[in-house]
Amino acid sequence: QAKICAILPRRSCFSRKSSSNPTKRQIVAANVDTVFLVSGLDRNFSPRRVERYLVAAAESGAEPVIVLNKTDLCDAVGDAVKAIQVITESVPIHTTSSSEPDGLNQLEVYLRHGRTVAFLGSSGVGKSTIINFLLGSNRQETQSVRQRDQRGRHTTAHRELLVRSKGGVIIDTPGMRELQLWDSDRALESAFDDIDVFSQACRFRDCQHQTEPGCAVRQAVSDGQLTTDRLSHYHQL
Ligand SMILES: Nc1nc2c(ncn2[C@@H]2O[C@H](COP(=O)(O)OP(=O)(O)OP(=O)(O)O)[C@@H](O)[C@H]2O)c(=O)[nH]1
Ligand SMILES: [Zn+2]
Incomplete structure (x- = not known):
């Protein structure tokens, strides 16, 4: 027992x-x-x-x-x-x-x-x-x-x-x-901690780093601090 x-x-x-x-x-x-x-x-x-x-x-x-x-x-x-x-x-x-x-x-x-x-x-x-x-x-x-x-x-x-x-x-x-993804928003950020750091400086707190003005993540890409690949991986997920 x-x-x-x-x-x-x-x-x-x-x-x-x-x-x-x-x-x-x-x-x-x-x-x-x-x-x-x-x-x-x-x-x-x-x-x-x-x-x-x-x-x-x-x-x-x-x-x-x-x-x-x-x-x-x-x-x-x-x-x-x-x-x-x-x-x-x-x-x-x-x-x-x-x-x-x-x-x-x-x-x-x-x-x-x-x-x-x-x-x-x-x-x-x-x-x-x-x-x-x-x-x-x-x-x-x-x-x-x-x-x-x-x-x-x-x-x-x-x-x-x-x-x-x-x-x-x-x-x-x-x-x-058979695990599936759950609760992915929060986890997405921690798996992309480099993007996370840049996104602190985005003008909008809920910035999706797509076409928003004042996006620090896309700025980091144009400055060469972040690769385009990296950001597109983030968007794909
Ligand atoms: N060539 C090679 N074959 C391997 C290696 N590791 C495992 N295999 C073979 O790959 C096949 C699948 O291995 P498993 O250990 O059953 O794979 P699994 O991830 O447990 O698969 P599931 O039970 O379906 O989730 C078996 O035929 C293994 O012998 C390796 O390092 N090299
Ligand atoms: Zn942004």
Whole structure:
């Protein structure tokens, strides 16, 4: 028989819109310390998607760590890393491959005792493979990527909180795997803290940095302090 002894305050949480009531939010995972944002460096690699995951991480309150997996399938790992460095200066970036333990071992530091980690990333990027490595056993069942579309098969069927004997807890739930953006206005700003800084000087507090007069963000672009790419990424999101 289970007994609730204490309810800890919520330091961070991932949530999504409830499917039955879209105005309600549903908590998917709470008190995650580190969230790994996993991409595969095969031909579906998209810095834009990483940006979206950074938004989700920022709104959760968990510390993001970017993982670029499948380096063995990419001839230009350095270029991929540079494309991510343009998006963020402060978030750690790790390159990994299932055939190279060195990169994967670097993820161990985020799994100290008492720390909780979770994973965000498209289907087939290698989340289960990385989790298996960190667990040191074949805890998760993985299936081969379907040939046509490079997507893996969803093999995780139920809620799972995996306690590592070496320290740390891994949350791997279907909810995390299907996460959608929520509450994005606030989070958008923190994922774009450079734009945030310039926008303090915009004439209008609700400036969208489009055609408003006195927009300090567009001024920063014309002064060369901010790239056009950066601003258009902001507008796309
Ligand atoms: N070449 C290569 N293949 C990898 C690597 N990591 C994982 N894979 C393969 O990619 C496929 C998908 O890996 P998974 O770990 O199941 O991916 P996932 O992100 O958990 O996928 P979902 O369960 O669908 O969310 C499997 O066939 C893995 O063996 C890697 O670094 N290099
Ligand atoms: Zn503005």
